[in-house]
Amino acid sequence: xxxxxxxxxxxxxxxxxxxxxxxxxxxxxxxxxxxxxxxxxxxxxxxxxxxxxxxxxxxxxxxxxxxxxxxxxxxxxxxxxxxxxxxxxxxxxxxxxxxxxxxxxxxxxxxxxxxxxxxxxxxxxxxxxxxxxxxxxxxxxxxxxxxxxxxxxxxxxxxxxxxxxxxxxxxxxxxxxxxxxxxxxxxxxxxxxxxxxxxxxxxxxxxxxxxxxxxxxxxxxxxxxxxxxxxxxxxxxxxxxxxxxxxxxxxxxxxxxxxxxxxxxxxxxxxxxxxxxxxxxxxxxxxxxxxxxxxxxxxxxxxxxxxxxxxxxxxxxxxxxxxxxxxxxxxxxxxxxxxxxxxxxxxxxxxxxxxxxxxxxxxxxxxxxxxxxxxxxxxxxxxxxxxxxxxxxxxxxxxxxxxxxxxxxxxxxxxxxxxxxxxxxxxxxxxxxxxxxxxxxxxxxxxxxxxxxxxxxxxxxxxxxxxxxxxxxxxxxxxxxxxxxxxxxxxxxxxxxxxxxxxxxxxxxxxxxxxxxxxxxxxxxxxxxxxxxxxxxxxxxxxxxxxxxxxxxxxxxxxxxxxxxxxxxxxxxxxxxxxxxxxxxxxxxxxxxxxxxxxxxxxxxxxxxxxxxxxxxxxxxxxxxxxxxxxxx
Amino acid sequence: xxxxxxxxxxxxxxxxxxxxxxxxxxxxxxxxxxxxxxxxxxxxxxxxxxxxxxxxxxxxxxxxxxxxxxxxxxxxxxxxxxxxxxxxxxxxxxxxxxxxx
Numbered sequence: 082x083x084x085x086x087x088x089x090x091x092x093x094x095x096x097x098x099x100x101x102x103x104x105x106x107x108x109x110x111x112x113x114x115x116x117x118x119x120x121x122x123x124x125x126x127x128x129x130x131x132x133x134x135x136x137x138x139x140x141x142x143x144x145x146x147x148x149x150x151x152x153x154x155x156x157x158x159x160x161x162x163x164x165x166x167x168x169x170x171x172x173x174x175x176x177x178x179x180x181x182x183x184x185x186x187x188x189x190x191x192x193x194x195x196x197x198x199x200x201x202x203x204x205x206x207x208x209x210x211x212x213x214x215x216x217x218x219x220x221x222x223x224x225x226x227x228x229x230x231x232x233x234x235x236x237x238x239x240x241x242x243x244x245x246x247x248x249x250x251x252x253x254x255x256x257x258x259x260x261x262x263x264x265x266x267x268x269x270x271x272x273x274x275x276x277x278x279x280x281x282x283x284x285x286x287x288x289x290x291x292x293x294x295x296x297x298x299x300x301x302x303x304x305x306x307x308x309x310x311x312x313x314x315x316x317x318x319x320x321x322x323x324x325x326x327x328x329x330x331x332x333x334x335x336x337x338x339x340x341x342x343x344x345x346x347x348x349x350x351x352x353x354x355x356x357x358x359x360x361x362x363x364x365x366x367x368x369x370x371x372x373x374x375x376x377x378x379x380x381x382x383x384x385x386x387x388x389x390x391x392x393x394x395x396x397x398x399x400x401x402x403x404x405x406x407x408x409x410x411x412x413x414x415x416x417x418x419x420x421x422x423x424x425x426x427x428x429x430x431x432x433x434x435x436x437x438x439x440x441x442x443x444x445x446x447x448x449x450x451x452x453x454x455x456x457x458x459x460x461x462x463x464x465x466x467x468x469x470x471x472x473x474x475x476x477x478x479x480x481x482x483x484x485x486x487x488x489x490x491x492x493x494x495x496x497x498x499x500x501x502x503x504x505x506x507x508x509x510x511x512x513x514x515x516x517x518x519x520x521x522x523x524x525x526x527x528x529x530x531x532x533x534x535x536x537x538x539x540x541x542x543x544x545x546x547x548x549x550x551x552x553x554x555x556x557x558x559x560x561x562x563x564x565x566x567x568x569x570x571x572x573x574x575x576x577x578x579x580x581x582x583x584x585x586x587x588x589x590x591x592x593x594x595x596x597x598x599x600x601x602x603x604x605x606x607x608x609x610x611x612x613x614x615x616x617x618x619x620x621x622x623x624x625x626x627x628x629x630x631x632x633x634x635x636x637x638x639x640x641x642x643x644x645x646x647x648x649x650x651x652x653x654x655x656x657x658x659x660x661x662x663x664x665x666x667x668x669x670x671x672x673x674x675x676x677x678x679x680x681x682x683x684x685x686x687x688x689x690x691x692x693x694x695x696x697x698x699x700x701x702x703x704x705x706x707x708x709x710x711x712x713x714x
Numbered sequence: 715x716x717x718x719x720x721x722x723x724x725x726x727x728x729x730x731x732x733x734x735x736x737x738x739x740x741x742x743x744x745x746x747x748x749x750x751x752x753x754x755x756x757x758x759x760x761x762x763x764x765x766x767x768x769x770x771x772x773x774x775x776x777x778x779x780x781x782x783x784x785x786x787x788x789x790x791x792x793x794x795x796x797x798x799x800x801x802x803x804x805x806x807x808x809x810x811x812x813x814x815x
Contacts, residue, residue, distance in 0.1 A: 689811040691746070695738050 085141040087131040088157045088210055091167070094124040095202035102196035110191030114182055117195035121178040121202060125171040132164045132571060142212060151267065158212035158275050161574030162425065166209045166338050168572075169429055170331050172557065173436045174202050176550035177326040180440050183547035184322050184447055194234055194320065201227035201327060208335050214263045214273040214296075217339065221259065221299065224335060225252045228327050232319040244315035251312040255302015262295030266346075279345040288349040296343055297357055304336025304390045306364045311637050313387055314371075317379040321446055324379060325439030329386045330432040337393045337428050341421040348401065354420075358398025362505050365391030369515035371634040373522070374627055376617065377453050378442045381523050382435070384634075385479065388512060389431050395509060396494040397424040399501040423497055425575050427490035430561045434478035434487055437554035441472035444547055445527060448540040455526040456615050457534035464540045467548050469528050471555040476524045478558040480517040480600050488596070489562030496592045510595050517603025522611050530613025722763035729756035743795055743805040754784050 082090070098120030106113040142156025157163075178198060185194055204227050207220030225248075233245035267273050269292060270281050282288060300306070305313035316328045327333070340347070340357070347354050368387030375381045397420040446453055448465050462469040478487040491513065498506035532538035542548075611618045620627040686697065707713055729752060736749030758777045765773025799805050 691807040691810075692738060699734075699738075 082130070084131060084134060084136045084139045084159070085157070087127050087134070088141060088159060090127045091124045091131060091171075092203065092206050092210060094120045094127070095199040095206070099196050099199035099203060102192055102199065106196075107192050110188070110195075113192035114185070114195045117199045118178045118182060120199055121175050124202065124206070125175045128167050128171040131159070132168050135571075137161065137164070137574075153215045154213060154274070155216050156212040157210045159210065161572045162338075162341055163209055165425060165429065165572040165575050166334075167206070169334075169432045170202070170205055170209060173330040173432050173554075174198075174205075174326060176436060176440065176554055177322045177330075180325075180443065180547050180550040181320075181322040183544050184443050185320060188320075190234065194231070197227055197230045197234070198323075198326070201231065201332070205331055205335065208338070212275055214266060214275070214278075214343075217342075218256075218260060218263055218299075221256065221303065221335070221339075224303070224332050225249060225256065228252075228316070228332055231323040231327060232316050234320050234323065235318065238318065240315075241318035244312075244318040248312040248316050251309050252302045255298050255300070255309050258295050258298025259300075259302070262292060262298065265292050265295060275342055278343065282345040282349045286349075288346055290350045290352045293343065293346045293350050293353040294356060296346070297340065297353070297360075300336030300340050300394070301360065302336070303339075304333050304394065305387055306336075306360050306391065306394055307367060308637065310364060310368065310387050311641060314380055314383045317377070317383050321379065321439060321443030324383070325436045325443065328383065329439050330436040333386065333390055334393070334428045334432060337390070337397060337424050340394070340397050341425055344397075344419075344421040347397075351400065354398050354400045356398070358395050358400075358502070358505060361391045361394030361396070361398050362508050363391070364388070365395060365512045366508050366515075367391075367633070369512045369519065370630055372519040373515065373619065374617070374630045374634060375519075376456055378445065378455050378458075378523065378527065379439075379453060381455070381519060382438055382442060385438075385516065385520065386435055388516060389427070389435065389479070392491070392494055392509065392512070393424040393427050393431070395505060396420050396427060396497060399423075399497045399505070402497060402500055420497065422575050423490070423493045426562075427494055430478065430486040430490040430558070433554055433561050434475045434485075434558040437471060437475040437551060437558050438479065440547075440551055440554065441468055441475055444468040444543045444551065445472075445540075447543055447547070449536040450539075452534065452536040455523060456617065458527045458532070458537045458540075459530045459613050460528070460532045461537060461540055462528040464537075465542045467542060468551065471548075471551040472528070473524065474555040474558055476520050478561075480520050480604060481513060481596055482600055483597060486558055486561035486563075488600075492592060492596050495596055496589060499592050510599050513596060513599035514603040517600050518607045521604045521607035525608055525611055526613065533613070533615055719763055719767045723760055726756045726760035726763070729753075729759065741806050741808060743798070743807055743810070746807070747791055747795065751784065751788070754780060 095117075098117050101116060102113045106116065137160050139157075139159060141159075142154045144152055145155045146153040159167075178195075181194070181198065185191055188194060201224065204220045204223035208217055208224060211217040211220060229245045229249045232248055233241055235241045236245075263273060266278065269289065270278055270286055272278060272281065302309045313328060313333065317324055319328070347357070365388045368384045368391060372381050372384035372388065375384060399420045401419045445458070445461060445465065445468060448461070448468070449458060452458065474485070478485040481488045481491040495506060495509060495513070498509050532540075614621075617627065686693075733749045733752035733756060736752065737746050740746050740749065758780050761773035761776050761780075763773075765771060765777075795805055798810070802810065804810075
């Protein structure tokens with residue numbers, strides 16, 4: 082098949098599945114689930130044919146709308162970056178679909194769930210393939226909608242309904258900035274096509290600092306960076322596979338992906354890149370601190386996702402690193418590292434190990450009969466051997482244990498930070514320590530020691546349909562960082578810019594030592610500090626620190642609540658007053674009252690006697706006659 | 715005796731006035747209806763007279779139209795009055811006030 086047809090197939094298969102489920106199969110959960118999984122398998126197959134077919138940047142664009150001079154087209158831009166993202170989404174999506182077959186087996190609203198997964202796949206793939214910012218924005222919003230749908234799956238629970246609304250509204254804030262950025266981009270550069278933008282910027286078009294920052298606002302919302310991070314931890318109200326797919330591996334990574342798509346804009350505005358970097362660093366440290374006090378297994382992973390997304394954003398914000406090397410013709414300027422490539426590298430490894438961790442936690446929750454409190458678990462290593470093994474691989478990958486995928490990607494970020502900004506490097510290294518700390522804490526409390534509740538004492542291993550995706554993802558989480566995977570010429574355009582440690586022997590030595598030390602310090606501290614008890618050891622031993630961290634975690638929500646209650650609601654009250662009095666009272670009711678008054682008089686003429694009407698008629702005729710002959714002039 | 719245009723117009727006006735006051739003062743729908751017809755006839759007299767004294771056929775053509783329309787109107791109007799009488803047992807206008815209040 083031609084690549085364009087394959088790309089269309091990839092995009093439209095999940096849409097077809099979602100449409101069939103929504104229109105015909107609302108009550109047939111089993112059939113709906115098979116159709117959805119089948120569609121996902123089909124799109125994954127087509128995606129791999131497309132990715133490994135080797136064709137890139139084939140022309141595929143159709144004009145959709147023309148408004149004056151503004152043309153909006155729908156098309157595909159399929160370069161190495163899109164190919165990489167497409168592979169990630171397809172693999173993780175398929176794993177999550179299969180896992181859901183087991184996890185959601187007894188759910189009452191299976192059809193809605195699987196329909197939601199399909200519409201999500203459609204929207205996400207639209208973002209991946211879009212060739213212009215408007216199209217990307219359309220799918221960006223669709224992704225927000227499907228995220229809302231899936232967080233809201235258990236909508237009879239008030240907290241889930243609230244969380245879905247919160248996610249949607251917080252995302253709207255970011256999306257508004259994104260939309261402004263797109264409009265500005267069109268105004269400044271005259272195009273929203275990604276290829277043309279890159280061409281114009283490299284051709285020397287000036288880029289204002291604020292332009293990429295507005296676009297970055299979209300990524301702040303979707304990738305849950307400070308200050309719009311508040312929705313992601315709450316989004317854990319959704320079913321666990323959804324958290325794995327949307328709120329860990331793919332959708333939240335869409336922000337990073339979007340940044341990489343418009344990287345030329347940032348490259349032309351270094352000040353904007355600096356802001357991006359510090360937002361990322363702040364999020365990474367903040368979220369890692371918050372993760373330490375969480376007791377819900379999914380919340381720990383949610384904050385860890387935030388922290389890792391911060392890593393990616395920070396990596397992106399560090400921009401490009403050039404070096405002059407001795408070449409055949411004297412000094413040659415060589416691109417060593419690019420933040421975009423490094424960010425995508427970490428995005429890929431993170432997608433694998435975080436999906437693995439979330440699905441593993443789903444298996445744990447499933448095995449413990451919906452118990453999510455890690456202080457009520459314990460000793461699951463014996464009862465859930467395969468889940469334990471795969472989860473351990475995930476933990477080792479995320480803490481950056483040598484030879485696991487996370488090690489390579491985290492190392493390249495640290496290396497870039499070391500070269501660019503020492504302060505950021507220190508903070509990111511601190512984050513690495515914290516990451517090891519809270520992940521090993523989670524791992525120890527869940528899997529080691531004795532069971533601390535009936536649920537965990539009677540935990541059972543999940544079925545094969547759930548274990549299979551775990552094994553696949555565990556394999557990927559292990560091998561995802563090796564050069565054989567990266568340099569296979571498939572994603573060359575992305576990974577060309579990722580260092581393999583040969584250029585900077587000295588710097589890499591330092592970074593390597595710091596990275597391994599961070600991992601080991603954090604891990605051992607957590608392993609020996611936390612006792613397998615019902616209570617958080619930190620809360621018992623250092624209540625002050627624990628309280629401080631909890632406060633840190635809850636304060637953004639409180640600030641927003643304060644803002645909404647005290648400022649926004651009051652402003653809304655003023656607007657409401659204006660609406661009620663001026664618009665409603667004066668203009669609308671005023672006009673209506675005036676007409677009513679006239680009709681009151683007109684009603685008095687209506688006496689119900691035919692003769693009266695004839696007299697009115699006579700008067701009317703006389704008046705017409707009078708006007709006609711000019712009596713009244 | 716020489717009959718001029720004014721005489722016809724006076725006759726027409728008188729007939730019209732009779733019809734009009736009949737509509738004003740009579741209470742019986744049937745009678746009101748007859749008075750309305752009388753007003754129509756009065757106007758046709760005026761039109762014929764105009765036509766005759768102008769030497770054109772315009773007025774006569776109008777009269778044909780009025781006759782046709784009046785015939786149709788009578789058919790419908792009388793049917794309504796008969797139906798009204800069957801339904802309400804009366805055709806006195808002061809009692810036909812269902813729309814009031």
